[in-house]
Amino acid sequence: MLWRTAQAAGYALLFLDAELSMNETLDAGVVLVRGSAAGFAQEIVAGRHRFRADEPVADGGTDTGPSPYDLLLGALGA
């Protein structure tokens, strides 16, 4: 349901190996999630905004950002 709603709103989620230069921005509604496949850290680009996801050290991550669940709850609360 959420995904369908996101599609209806013109949102797209991308998983890319492509390089994106540091100051490049994405079109509105496009979200890029990129990881190194080593560990859980992910870099996320949404429009001109960049943020990170990771897991706590206790769960095997490096705690360089909030966990995916943290982001999900943040999204629901915002």
Add this chain to the structure above:
Amino acid sequence: MLWRTAQAAGYALLFLDAELSMNETLDAGVVLVRGSAAGFAQEIVAGRHRFRADEPVADGGTDTGPSPYDLLLGALGA
């Protein structure tokens, strides 16, 4: 379903007017979402991590952070 899963994982989402000092951290699994009720900008605290949500200027926001949909897609992708 997602919420039930989050509960089972010990996650909680808080909406508070309470002041949280700048260097205070929350317990693992607790996510605080706080806004001023003016505009769409929200400050989100998850453990020791802080991030923001807002809406693009085109949607009436101030674009100080990714939108809630951006955060949701980031969470799904991470």
